[in-house]
Amino acid sequence: xxxxxxxxxxxxxxxxxxxxxxxxxxxxxxxxxxxxxxxxxxxxxxxxxxxxxxxxxxxxxxxxxxxxxxxxxxxxxxxxxxxxxxxxxxxxxxxxxxxxxxxxxxxxxxxxxxxxxxxxxxxxxxxxxxxxxxxxxxxxxxxxxxxxxxxxxxxxxxxxxxxxxxxxxxxxxxxxxxxxxxxxxxxxxxxxxxxxxxxxxxxxxxxxxxxxxxxxxxxxxxxxx
Numbered sequence: 001x002x003x004x005x006x007x008x009x010x011x012x013x014x015x016x017x018x019x020x021x022x023x024x025x026x027x028x029x030x031x032x033x034x035x036x037x038x039x040x041x042x043x044x045x046x047x048x049x050x051x052x053x054x055x056x057x058x059x060x061x062x063x064x065x066x067x068x069x070x071x072x073x074x075x076x077x078x079x080x081x082x083x084x085x086x087x088x089x090x091x092x093x094x095x096x097x098x099x100x101x102x103x104x105x106x107x108x109x110x111x112x113x114x115x116x117x118x119x120x121x122x123x124x125x126x127x128x129x130x131x132x133x134x135x136x137x138x139x140x141x142x143x144x145x146x147x148x149x150x151x152x153x154x155x156x157x158x159x160x161x162x163x164x165x166x167x168x169x170x171x172x173x174x175x176x177x178x179x180x181x182x183x184x185x186x187x188x189x190x191x192x193x194x195x196x197x198x199x200x201x202x203x204x205x206x207x208x209x210x211x212x213x214x215x216x217x218x219x220x221x222x223x224x225x
Contacts, residue, residue: 058088061210063106063125069188069195070125072167073104079217080125082106084210096132096182096205102160103128104212104225107186111207112200123209126196129156130185132205136177138198141170143187162189173198182206 065078074080090097099105109122130136135146137153144153157163157171169191175198179185183202188194197203215223 057084059083059085060213062216063123065125068193069190070104070127071190071193073127073162073189074125074215075221078215078221080212081214081216082210083213087208087210097208098132098184098205099128099208099211101128101131101156102162105186106209106212107203108207108209111204125212126186126188126194127162128184129187129197130177130179130202132179132181132183134179134185136175136179136185136197138171138173138175140174141172143171171198177202184208 061082061084063080063082065074065076065080068076087097104125104127106123106125109124129143130145131147133147137144137146142155143157144155146153157168162168168189171187171191177185177197179202182205184205185197186203187196187198212225214225215221
């Protein structure tokens with residue numbers, strides 16, 4: 001009876017197919033990585049503008065000073081970064097955002113009385129002088145604030161850091177204003193050449209857009225506020 005021997009594959013035959021499989025697998029993996037990188041790049045390009053808009057609307061924004069009303073603190077064409085997050089958080093939580101006395105803020109011109117041709121898209125940079133509930137009196141070129149903590153009044157231009165060494169000129173335009181629980185009183189540091197609450201009256205806290213945190217340009221005048 002004839003016996004047939006079973007031929008075993010040679011080690012050489014077993015070794016030949018392996019590189020072809022490995023090469024194909026490696027090429028597919030490379031293709032998958034390439035597609036993954038492509039999709040990631042496209043997603044980044046689509047998300048970046050949206051993220052920039054969100055940050056500008058709700059977190060911080062760059063502004064350029066236009067005009068002399070905040071001299072000598074700020075100069076025309078200075079580039080500023082304004083912090084919006086506290087105001088955004090106040091709106092989310094349903095609270096009123098009240099900046100601190102002495103803060104430099106950006107506020108919306110919309111709704112201001114006695115400000116000429118009001119442009120709803122225009123924004124102003126001013127310093128916060130009076131807070132909700134304060135009484136503001138300007139007399140004999142001196143601005144005085146009265147409130148429960150200072151029933152006899154105090155002069156922020158002379159006592160707060162921003163007014164040290166007589167940095168703020170005399171305040172003209174005599175007035176006597178009582179602020180409501182939702183109003184602040186703002187002035188430009190260049191008092192003789194500033195349209196502010198002495199002209200257009202108190203500002204509602206809802207009109208505050210954000211607080212100045214840093215001047216970035218010009219570089220030789222960079223400053224944190």
